[in-house]
Amino acid sequence: MLIHKIEKTHFSPSESIIIDYILKKGKDIKNMTIAQIANETYTSSPLFIRIAKKLGFDGWNEFKEAYLKELDYLYLNQEVDANIPFVVNDDIMNIAYNLCVLERETIQDTYSLISHDDLQKAIRLLRNCKYIDVYSRSVHMHIVRSFQERMYILHRHVQLCSLSDELNSTYLMSDQNHCAIIISYSGHAPHIKHLIETLRKKQTSIIAITNLEDNELSLLADVTLRMSSRELIYTKIADFASSLSLKYILDILYSCIFSIHYQQNLDNCIQIAKELDNTQHEEFM
DSSP states (O other), X not given: OHHHHHHHSOOOHHHHHHHHXXXXXXXXXXXXXXXXXXXXXXXXXXXXXXXXXXTTOSSHHHHHHHHHHHHHHHHTTOSSOSSOOSOTTOOHHHHHHHHHHHHHHHHHHHHHTOOHHHHHHHHHHHHHOSEEEEEEOGGGHHHHHHHHHHHHHTTOEEEEEEOSSXXXXXXXXXXXXXXXEEEOSSSOOTTHHHHHHHHHHTTOEEEEEEOSSOOHHHHHSSEEEEOOOOOOSSSSSOSHHXXXXXXXXXXXXXXXXHHHTHHHHHHHHHHHHHXXXXXXXXXTO
């Protein structure tokens, strides 16, 4: 996402003034020329070309077009800011309401990004493999662990792997019988390129779960499922939107695998629930 690149790019003090201005003005810069923005910010025209090139564009107009297009997505039908869903003067009921709206908007946004063909391909890869390895940052590990526990009920082996600064040896033991689910909101997590290249050599299928950007992860994966991408990398209160979006996607994957042998899996879930209830009842006898 361009907004993520802006967050992570180092700008000079003069360039930062321009960046702060366009972030504040948003879509109001649509009909503004370089000269007008330069006049408003007391800066010079050459700075605009430097900013565009730092962000990977040939010129300012190309950057502005991409920026405005991204703003259309970020703020389309959005009532609550995914990064700052409540402010200092909000009372507890305002906070509760805003989080309710944010969760609804995040689920709807994630659903809108789901492609039938991509989802179908991801399900096929999971169905045909013997082992599923899920690579994720520790911040999302509790969500992934819930997916792991549910998949065990379906007799599917899921191994969790931390996508940290130092990968463990799990990926080195992978082969064509494995399917890797790699979760990275930014798509540029540490060692991710090395991880994917190694899995490729071992003929391991790769499902990426990441944002809308064509990043290292999405470009090298067999199939990509897109998370709601309205959340910034740094400037936010918490990972509300990305965590909820990820949980929703994993819930979909589990449910689609469940539906393949629906009655058998339902009977199995009911039986396990009864056995757990009986075990817990005996412990309190």
